[in-house]
Amino acid sequence: MKSFKNHFSLVIALVSILFSIQIFIVVDRTMEAYKQNLANNYSIIIISQKKLQDKEIVEVSDLIDSVNELSADNVIERLNSGITEKNKELLKLTLPKFYKLTLTQYPSPNQIQKLRENLLKIKSVKKIEDFSHNHDTTYKLLLLFKTVVFVFAIVVFIVTTLLIFKELRIWQFKHNERMSIMALFGAPIWLRSAVLFRLAIVDAIIAGIITFGLFVYISSAPLVQEQFKNLSINIVIFDVVDDATTLFGASMTLSIILALMIVIGHKEEV
Amino acid sequence: MDKVIMAQDLSLSYSNDETIINKANFSIDSGSFIFITGASGSGKSTLLKSLYGSLKPKQGSLIVGGVELRGVTTSKLNFLRRHIGIVFQDYKLVKEWTIEKNIMLPLIINGYEKGVTQNQVDSLLKHVRLKHQSGKYPLELSGGEQQRVAMARALAHNPILILADEPTGNLDDYSSQLIWNLLEGANEQLNTTVIVVTHNIPRNLNVDYKHFNIEYGSINEVI
Numbered sequence: 001m002k003s004f005k006n007h008f009s010l011v012i013a014l015v016s017i018l019f020s021i022q023i024f025i026v027v028d029r030t031m032e033a034y035k036q037n038l039a040n041n042y043s044i045i046i047i048s049q050k051k052l053q054d055k056e057i058v059e060v061s062d063l064i065d066s067v068n069e070l071s072a073d074n075v076i077e078r079l080n081s082g083i084t085e086k087n088k089e090l091l092k093l094t095l096p097k098f099y100k101l102t103l104t105q106y107p108s109p110n111q112i113q114k115l116r117e118n119l120l121k122i123k124s125v126k127k128i129e130d131f132s133h134n135h136d137t138t139y140k141l142l143l144l145f146k147t148v149v150f151v152f153a154i155v156v157f158i159v160t161t162l163l164i165f166k167e168l169r170i171w172q173f174k175h176n177e178r179m180s181i182m183a184l185f186g187a188p189i190w191l192r193s194a195v196l197f198r199l200a201i202v203d204a205i206i207a208g209i210i211t212f213g214l215f216v217y218i219s220s221a222p223l224v225q226e227q228f229k230n231l232s233i234n235i236v237i238f239d240v241v242d243d244a245t246t247l248f249g250a251s252m253t254l255s256i257i258l259a260l261m262i263v264i265g266h267k268e269e270v
Numbered sequence: 271m272d273k274v275i276m277a278q279d280l281s282l283s284y285s286n287d288e289t290i291i292n293k294a295n296f297s298i299d300s301g302s303f304i305f306i307t308g309a310s311g312s313g314k315s316t317l318l319k320s321l322y323g324s325l326k327p328k329q330g331s332l333i334v335g336g337v338e339l340r341g342v343t344t345s346k347l348n349f350l351r352r353h354i355g356i357v358f359q360d361y362k363l364v365k366e367w368t369i370e371k372n373i374m375l376p377l378i379i380n381g382y383e384k385g386v387t388q389n390q391v392d393s394l395l396k397h398v399r400l401k402h403q404s405g406k407y408p409l410e411l412s413g414g415e416q417q418r419v420a421m422a423r424a425l426a427h428n429p430i431l432i433l434a435d436e437p438t439g440n441l442d443d444y445s446s447q448l449i450w451n452l453l454e455g456a457n458e459q460l461n462t463t464v465i466v467v468t469h470n471i472p473r474n475l476n477v478d479y480k481h482f483n484i485e486y487g488s489i490n491e492v493i
Contacts, residue, residue, distance in 0.1 A: 178364045184322065185423075186351030187379045189344075
């Protein structure tokens with residue numbers, strides 16, 4: 001019971017911190033996936049008076065992922081009102097060329113503007129349709145979402161810092177007396193702090209295991225999976241290798257920093 | 271005879287304003303039994319603190335066990351403290367450790383082997399009549415019992431010097447007698463130097479002792 005009490009307070013603080021970190025990772029991952037979804041569905045149409053080589057267009061910007069020439073048949077089909085086959089062929093020759101560009105990422109309005117300017121530098125390009133109005137609205141929404149996540153991160157950081165400092169005060173109070181007594185009998189600093197570091201490492205491992213278990217369960221919960229399915233987002237909620245490494249690393253770093261701060265701030269009380 | 275403590279023009283103070291011990295000169299022979307008395311606030315405990323290096327001399331020189339404490343480094347101070355046993359009026363036991371582990375502390379610090387450590391602790395627990403309570407925590411014991419644990423801890427590593435600050439101040443007769451017997455035993459059998467700060471020197475002591483009195487910042491031997 002006594003041992004459980006010793007570990008409980010720091011484990012709870014660490015689990016809260018690790019939980020927040022993992023939530024932030026999931027939110028960030030969701031946002032990236034959503035952004036990728038948008039990028040996949042977003043394209044720019046350019047109209048050129050003469051046929052262009054794909055390479056010629058791709059070289060304009062790193063943003064351009066692929067170029068597809070749109071068939072003129074669809075346009076002619078729409079105009080089909082008794083045009084003869086011969087005239088159709090003639091019309092095909094006189095019609096400008098349409099190209100659909102897909103991008104590597106969802107661009108910002110500035111990036112679109114720059115891309116537009118660069119594309120217009122190709123002499124034969126006469127018109128560019130970038131669907132800027134729709135894009136702007138979606139981009140602003142994304143920006144808002146990003147800001148919310150950023151604010152969330154700041155709140156997590158503040159709460160984390162407060163939790164750590166609260167824990168620091170408790171630990172200082174708890175361990176100072178023992179460390180002072182050990183110092184009176186000539187214990188070197190490593191021996192005085194050994195208990196503290198052992199406690200910190202054990203607590204870090206316990207907190208890591210609890211958070212790991214929690215997220216393994218959450219990531220496999222049907223309710224959570226359904227929510228992501230509804231958003232048409234397919235992400236890994238908890239990566240058992242990468243995320244677990246991040247969580248255990250963060251947990252270990254935080255508790256060792258905490259122990260170090262106590263050792264550095266320790267004043268002999270006699 | 272070897273000197274275990276030598277003070278020359280020793281001045282002690284907590285701040286720059288008030289000097290508690292003023293230019294004191296004294297020396298203590300190895301293996302002697304010393305009482306330091308004085309009125310409340312005279313500087314008895316302050317002097318004791320300076321002997322285990324918790325208060326550095328403001329002026330002069332203080333050599334304990336061959337270590338000059340003025341400007342002493344942490345590693346040298348740790349080395350010295352590993353050869354001193356200290357008994358405090360408020361015991362200073364680690365509350366979250368069993369009394370057995372508390373007694374073991376100086377042995378662990380001094381790097382004794384586990385087997386030796388256990389034998390020594392068992393023997394000391396018998397001496398202080400607490401063998402049956404070895405697994406208890408300090409707060410589960412009475413004041414007298416806690417002081418006996420503190421006494422056992424101070425003796426555990428066979429120190430060259432024992433410093434005791436009012437060791438029987440709040441104790442019952444039985445515990446007080448046990449503490450004095452242990453201090454006498456250490457002094458007679460192990461030739462350990464014992465320095466006790468107290469208000470009252472016990473009458474039924476079986477050892478030769480020296481008596482220093484502190485008054486108005488001066489330390490004088492009472493003959």
